[in-house]
Amino acid sequence: MRGGRGMTMQDPLTALRPLRRVRDGVHVAKVSLAHGGGGKAMRDLIDDVFVSAFDNPSLAPLEDQARFMLSDLMRHGDRLAFTSDSFVIDPLEFPGGDIGKLAVCGTVNDLSVGGAKPLYLSCSVIIEEGIEVALLRKIARSMARTAAAAGVAIVTGDTKVVAKGACDRLFINTAGIGIISEGLNLGAHRAEPGDAILVNGVLGDHGAAILAARGDLRLTSSIESDCAPLNGLIEALITACPQIKFMRDATRGGLASVLNELAEASGVGIEISERATPLREEIKGLCEILGLDPLYLANEGKIVAVVPGALAEPARAAMATHPLGEGAAVIGHVTQGPAGRVVMQTNFGGKRIVDMLVGEQLPRIC
Amino acid sequence: MQYIDEFRDPDKASSLVAAINDIVKRLAVGRDRPFHIMEVCGGHTHAIFRYGIANMVPPEIEFVHGPGCPVCVLPMGRVDDCVAIAETPGVIFTTFGDAMRVPGSRKSLLQAKADGADIRVVYSPLDALEVARKNPDLEVVFFGLGFETTMPSTALTVLQAEAEGISNFSLFCNHITIPATMRAILDQPDLQLDGFLGPGHVSMVIGTRVYDFIATDYKRPLVVSGFEPLDVLHSVWRVIKQIAEGRAEIENQYGRVVPRDGNPAALAAITKVFEDREFFEWRGLGSIERSGVRMRKSYARFDAERKFATPSLKVADPQNCQCGEVLKGILKPRQCRVFGKDCTPQTPLGALMVSSEGACAAYYQYGDLEGLRGPCAADAA
Amino acid sequence: MCLGIPGRIIEISDSTHRLAIVDVGGVKREVNIACIVGERAIDECVGDWVLIHVGFAMSVIDEAQAAETLRLLVELGEAQQELAAMRASSKG
Numbered sequence: 001m002r003g004g005r006g007m008t009m010q011d012p013l014t015a016l017r018p019l020r021r022v023r024d025g026v027h028v029a030k031v032s033l034a035h036g037g038g039g040k041a042m043r044d045l046i047d048d049v050f051v052s053a054f055d056n057p058s059l060a061p062l063e064d065q066a067r068f069m070l071s072d073l074m075r076h077g078d079r080l081a082f083t084s085d086s087f088v089i090d091p092l093e094f095p096g097g098d099i100g101k102l103a104v105c106g107t108v109n110d111l112s113v114g115g116a117k118p119l120y121l122s123c124s125v126i127i128e129e130g131i132e133v134a135l136l137r138k139i140a141r142s143m144a145r146t147a148a149a150a151g152v153a154i155v156t157g158d159t160k161v162v163a164k165g166a167c168d169r170l171f172i173n174t175a176g177i178g179i180i181s182e183g184l185n186l187g188a189h190r191a192e193p194g195d196a197i198l199v200n201g202v203l204g205d206h207g208a209a210i211l212a213a214r215g216d217l218r219l220t221s222s223i224e225s226d227c228a229p230l231n232g233l234i235e236a237l238i239t240a241c242p243q244i245k246f247m248r249d250a251t252r253g254g255l256a257s258v259l260n261e262l263a264e265a266s267g268v269g270i271e272i273s274e275r276a277t278p279l280r281e282e283i284k285g286l287c288e289i290l291g292l293d294p295l296y297l298a299n300e301g302k303i304v305a306v307v308p309g310a311l312a313e314p315a316r317a318a319m320a321t322h323p324l325g326e327g328a329a330v331i332g333h334v335t336q337g338p339a340g341r342v343v344m345q346t347n348f349g350g351k352r353i354v355d356m357l358v359g360e361q362l363p364r365i366c
Numbered sequence: 367m368q369y370i371d372e373f374r375d376p377d378k379a380s381s382l383v384a385a386i387n388d389i390v391k392r393l394a395v396g397r398d399r400p401f402h403i404m405e406v407c408g409g410h411t412h413a414i415f416r417y418g419i420a421n422m423v424p425p426e427i428e429f430v431h432g433p434g435c436p437v438c439v440l441p442m443g444r445v446d447d448c449v450a451i452a453e454t455p456g457v458i459f460t461t462f463g464d465a466m467r468v469p470g471s472r473k474s475l476l477q478a479k480a481d482g483a484d485i486r487v488v489y490s491p492l493d494a495l496e497v498a499r500k501n502p503d504l505e506v507v508f509f510g511l512g513f514e515t516t517m518p519s520t521a522l523t524v525l526q527a528e529a530e531g532i533s534n535f536s537l538f539c540n541h542i543t544i545p546a547t548m549r550a551i552l553d554q555p556d557l558q559l560d561g562f563l564g565p566g567h568v569s570m571v572i573g574t575r576v577y578d579f580i581a582t583d584y585k586r587p588l589v590v591s592g593f594e595p596l597d598v599l600h601s602v603w604r605v606i607k608q609i610a611e612g613r614a615e616i617e618n619q620y621g622r623v624v625p626r627d628g629n630p631a632a633l634a635a636i637t638k639v640f641e642d643r644e645f646f647e648w649r650g651l652g653s654i655e656r657s658g659v660r661m662r663k664s665y666a667r668f669d670a671e672r673k674f675a676t677p678s679l680k681v682a683d684p685q686n687c688q689c690g691e692v693l694k695g696i697l698k699p700r701q702c703r704v705f706g707k708d709c710t711p712q713t714p715l716g717a718l719m720v721s722s723e724g725a726c727a728a729y730y731q732y733g734d735l736e737g738l739r740g741p742c743a744a745d746a747a
Numbered sequence: 748m749c750l751g752i753p754g755r756i757i758e759i760s761d762s763t764h765r766l767a768i769v770d771v772g773g774v775k776r777e778v779n780i781a782c783i784v785g786e787r788a789i790d791e792c793v794g795d796w797v798l799i800h801v802g803f804a805m806s807v808i809d810e811a812q813a814a815e816t817l818r819l820l821v822e823l824g825e826a827q828q829e830l831a832a833m834r835a836s837s838k839g
Contacts, residue, residue, distance in 0.1 A: 212774075217489045218496075220768075220775040284367060285772020289799070290489065291750045348595045349376040350418020352732045358711035359476075362463030362487060367772045369753035369796060369808055372817055381824035384831070409750060462801070490802025492779060515751070519803045522781055526764070567751045570798065570806045593751070596820060603823075622812040623751075623798050629805060631782040 024048075031131050036161025046159055049133065050123070053140035054147070058120065058155035066120065066155035073119070076179035081116035083107055084175035092139065092170055094213040096205070096225030097300075099172055100139035104146040104154075105229045105300060106251070107176040112231040113247040113303055115186045115238065116178030118150065123157035126171040129164050139170070150229035152176070184238065188265035190245040195334040196312035197272065198305045200233060200319045201226070201327035203255055204283045207297030217290065223282050228301035233322045237305065240318030246306040249299070253357050256295040258304045259342045260356045267339040272332030272354070274347045295344075296357045309333065369622075373594030374417075382599040383422050389603075389610050390426045400428040402558055403605055404695055406548060407565035408435030409593050411725055415732035417595035423602060430557075430695035431728075433547060433651060434565055436512045436540075437464045437721035438693060441649045442683065444540055445470035447676035451507055451538060452483040454674060458501060459485045460494035461509035467720045471681045474720075491523040491537075498527070498535035507670045510539045515567040517541050517659065518632035521639040524661075524668045538670035539661050542646060544568045545576045546657035552584045556696055561605035563598065564590035566620045571636075573628030577616045585614045592620040639665055647680060649717060650690025689716035692725055699726040706730070751800040753808055756780065762789045769799055780804045 025048040026035075034041040051059065058066045073080065087103045097105075104121065111118040123143065127136070147154055154174075205226040212219045230249070238244055248258045255277070263270045279294055287294050301324060307315045312330045319325030332344075342354040390401070405411055411431050414420050420429055433439050445468050452459035452475065459475070466476040466487060479485040484504075488494050491508050498506035510520040520537055527535045544565055551557065564577060569590045580588050587608035591601035601619045608615060618624055639661060646658030661669040683689060686704045691697040699705050699718070709715040711730055718724035754769040754776075765781040767789075776799075780789070783797055783804045797804035 216486065216493065218493060218776060219489075221773060223774075281367070282773035285774040288367070288370065288752045289754075289771050289774060289776065346417050347376060348374055348417045348419075349379050350422050350595075352416060352418045355731045359467060362466055367753070368755075369813060372813075378817075378820045378824055381827040382820070384827045385823055388827075388830070489776075492777075492802045515800055515805070518782060518805065519779075519801045522779060522803065567798070567800060567805070570751070600816070600820060619816070622809045622816060623806045625806070629782050631785075632805065635781075 026133050029132060029134070031127050031129055031133060031136065031161055033129050033161055033163065036127070036159070042159065042161075045133075049136045049140050050157065050159070053137070053144040054123070054154040056153040056155065058153055068120070073179055076117050076119075077181035077184075079180040081111050081114050081178045081180055082175070083110040084173065085110060086171060086173040088168060088171050089210070090168060091213055092135070094225055095209050095223065097227040098139055098142050099170060100143035101146045102227050102300060103172040103174045104143050104150065104152070105227050107174040108150045108152055108229040108231055109249045109303070111176050111178035112234045113186070113249055114178075114180065115184040115247075116180045117235075118152050118176055118178040118231055120153055120155045121147065121174050121176045123154045124173045125157070125159055126167050127159070127161045128167045128169050129161055131169055136170070146229060150231055184242070186244065186246050188246055188248070188262050191262055191266035191268050191306050191334045193268060193334050193336045194309040195245060195306050196309050196315070196330050197259070197270065197332045197334065198307065198312065198316055198319070198328065198330050199250070199255065199278070200230075200303055200305075200325045201301075202278045202280045202283070203250070203299055203302060204279060204287070204294040204297035206300040207254065208283050208286050210298070211290070212286065219286065219289070221282050221286060223280070223286070226299055226301035228324050230301060230303060230324060233319060233324045234303070236318050236322050237315060241307050241311045241315045243311060244305060244307050244315070247303050250302050250304055251300060252298050254294070254296040254298055255304060256293075256342070256354045257357055259354065260340070262304070262306065263342050264340045266334070267337075269335040269337040269339065270332060270342045271335050271345065272342070273345045275345075276329055276331045278327045278329050292361050295354055296361050306334065370594060373592065373596040375596060378596055379422070379599060382596070382603055386427070386599070386603050386606055387424050389606050390424050393606070393610050394426040397426075399558070400426050401560045401606065401609065402428055402430045402695070403561050403563060403602060404430040404432045404551070404559050405563040405591075405598075406432040406434040406544065407563070407568065408438065408721070408724070409567070410563050410565070410591065410598060411435070411728055413593050413595060413598055415728040417598075419595055419598055422599070427602065427606065430559060431692070431725035432551065432695060433648070433693040434513065434544065434568075435718075435721055435724055436542060437468060438689070438717045438724045439542065439648045439651065440465070440468055440511070440540065440717055441647045442469065442471050442681040443647070443677070443679045445474065446472065446681060447678060448475060448509055448538065449473060449478045449483075450676045451670060451674045452478050452485050456504055457484065458497055458504050458506045459483065459509065460488045460497055460506060461485065462511055463487045464721055465509055465511055467714070468717045469714060469720065491520050492526075495523050495527055495532065495535055498532055502534060504534065505673075506535050507674070508535070508537050510537045510541055513542055513544050513565070513568050514571045514636070517636045517640065518571060518629070521635040524639050524665060525635060527668060528665070533667070536668050536670040536673050537661065539640070539659065541640065542648070542658045543656070544572075545579075546654055547648070547651075548577070548580065550651060550654045550657070551694065552580065552586070554694055554696075557694060559586060559695070560609060561586055562588040563601050563605070564588045564616075566590060566592050566597070566624060569618075569620070569624045569628070571629050571632045574616055574618050574624060574626050581614045581616050587614050587617070589617045589619050590624055592623065638662075649683065650693040684715050687716045689718050692718055699729040702726070751798045751805065753796055754778070754799050756792050756795045756797060756804070758793060759789055765789065767792060767804070769797065769804065771799070776802070778802055778804050783807050
């Protein structure tokens with residue numbers, strides 16, 4: 001976000017000056033191109049909608065960049081982790097969350113699955129003219145709440161307004177930094193035969209909630225997105241199992257995609273059990289109606305973790321005691337191969353291959 | 367889930383497999399080839415792969431994947447017609463998801479959508495009608511794909527449109543019929559089929575008597591089968607039992623859903639709206655007599671074929687494409703010269719690789735059956 | 748061609764247009780039930796288990812037949828077990 005003129009440079013972490021007050025605020029109902037012009041209208045929009053929601057010492061000076069003492073960062077570990085993600089979801093609001101909550105969780109989780117303690121986020125938005133200011137405020141507040149729950153701060157960002165049709169209502173990009181503690185080395189190449197594969201709960205909720213919320217399939221259900229910041233859960237997991245080898249959040253492409261990427265990167269095989277793979281009853285119902293495979297549905301609050309076989313139960317227990325780990329389960333293990341092949345033991349007693357998803361899952365009649 | 371979970375009970379599965387094994391071991395003595403059971407219907411192909419049934423039955427039984435996948439048998443020329451209609455200004459083209467990725471000679475519907483055509487995936491033709499109600503200034507066309515299972519749905523939707531006086535809705539009718547197809551399959555000289563798993567949901571509409579000719583004229587057993595894995599295994603057992611007992615009869619394993627005489631209300635709707643085409647073009651199978659339906663003249667105002675000009679060209683499959691032979695059961699997917707090479711789910715040459723029921727897509731997605739029983743050439747490739 | 752799924756009719760949403768709400772494992776969808784009403788009053792359909800395909804109920808699931816099919820499978824299972832026991836004992 002662009003800073004104001006005539007502001008003194010201070011070290012953000014030790015700044016004690018009072019936080020900025022919103023001056024005039026936005027008094028119109030909808031965003032117009034004027035709000036992107038760089039002038040007063042834009043300052044008012046930024047102040048009213050974003051700054052007041054995200055208020056924190058690192059953001060307050062509103063320079064072109066946020067600044068941090070390296071010595072402070074190095075208290076947490078020896079490597080910097082840095083990630084970025086854009087969010088273009090439609091609809092902007094859905095059961096269980098909104099694009100703002102998703103944007104914060106997505107980046108917090110991307111840092112956390114690498115073993116990093118997430119610290120600071122940027123938030124850049126591209127707003128289509130005509131969007132309601134009240135909706136923007138709501139989304140910004142949702143981001144602030146989620147950031148607070150995750151213990152991270154949104155410290156910098158950017159705002160652009162584009163003409164009608166140039167973007168789909170609202171796009172958000174969040175980038176984030178975190179610090180990885182010494183000795184923690186996670187990676188998709190680290191899986192070895194005998195390792196256990198775990199998830200922290202029921203799968204497919206987010207993908208299903210979005211499908212149902214889009215409305216064109218005209219389904220009613222009580223499924224909600226599982227969107228959540230997982231850094232707390234992951235911290236508990238790493239504490240119980242510092243020898244953990246790999247984590248990834250099972251977002252687009254679902255569990256199946258993560259398993260295939262893992263098998264490929266490590267040059268191993270993977271075998272999972274359908275019986276052990278936790279699914280909500282309603283997800284099964286929705287998948288049956290539409291002919292979808294729940295293994296490919298997106299999750300926004302679920303990780304896949306790989307730990308040495310002997311530590312499977314301590315890892316599962318550590319997750320299960322955390323609120324976001326209800327239903328945590330050991331779903332399978334890593335095998336010799338064939339390399340890159342993921343196989344599922346079906347409830348029925350047969351075996352089937354779980355391949356990479358091609359394109360998008362579409363509802364089918366057949 | 368009721369009526370689903372009970373028919374996925376693994377304990378009953380092992381008994382069925384044991385029973386099938388007992389019969390087959392006796393029967394197979396002195397035979398030079400496996401028993402070929404054709405599952406006609408794409409939904410059965412899907413079930414066989416999804417539940418790993420093909421590697422549960424003994425190797426003396428081989429499933430031959432039939433052409434009962436309406437997406438797979440859609441000729442490229444018809445896809446081109448869909449794209450032409452969708453690209454007409456002022457049109458919203460609605461379709462089942464299955465059809466989106468089938469390649470046309472220039473592009474698929476998915477590509478046409480990326481190029482700016484208003485194409486929407488719907489779950490039901492009723493949803494397409496709702497789009498028409500909400501967009502009175504635009505023409506809404508619904509792509510009517512499917513066998514007899516889906517015909518009542520599109521017919522009833524047209525009747526609903528008629529009752530409401532909706533004038534901006536039409537159907538692009540590509541419905542095809544099973545019995546004529548099965549006769550064409552049975553007339554293939556290079557096919558050696560020993561029995562059939564009959565299409566469960568088609569039969570729910572048309573009943574089971576329509577298959578009598580298969581027993582009387584062609585002397586093959588057919589068991590109309592449900593779609594849960596126990597249904598499929600149960601039906602396989604009943605087919606193999608008939609063969610063992612020297613019988614060739616039409617049986618109904620799916621009695622809980624399939625009435626012998628079909629569904630009268632559904633058949634009445636079909637008859638009101640549709641009439642037989644003299645012949646219809648099938649991908650890979652060529653032209654089959656009386657295998658498709660079109661809309662009656664009385665429903666011309668709901669007939670997209672009459673309302674829109676389409677290229678209506680017969681487009682040959684790509685030269686390398688062997689969809690036809692796979693559809694007829696002559697080749698297994700991995701025997702097709704382009705399977706896994708030029709033709710993959712990411713770069714499909716033919717519809718069998720695109721449709722989730724297509725045998726090729728199923729092989730690719732769920733895995734080569736023989737591969738799971740032991741090493742095979744596909745693994746080494 | 749075949750994706751049909753069992754669901755239970757839980758309420759009639761529009762009797763003129765023969766529409767009902769069907770529940771499949773907790774997910775609900777409005778479905779046309781014109782094909783399964785028959786001679787009955789439409790309200791009598793509430794509680795029926797039906798086979799749904801693309802938003803239309805195409806068949807009422809015959810509970811007796813379903814039970815019969817399962818019973819046959821159980822019988823078959825028991826017969827196989829007896830057979831296996833016989834074989835095991837004759838080998839001994």
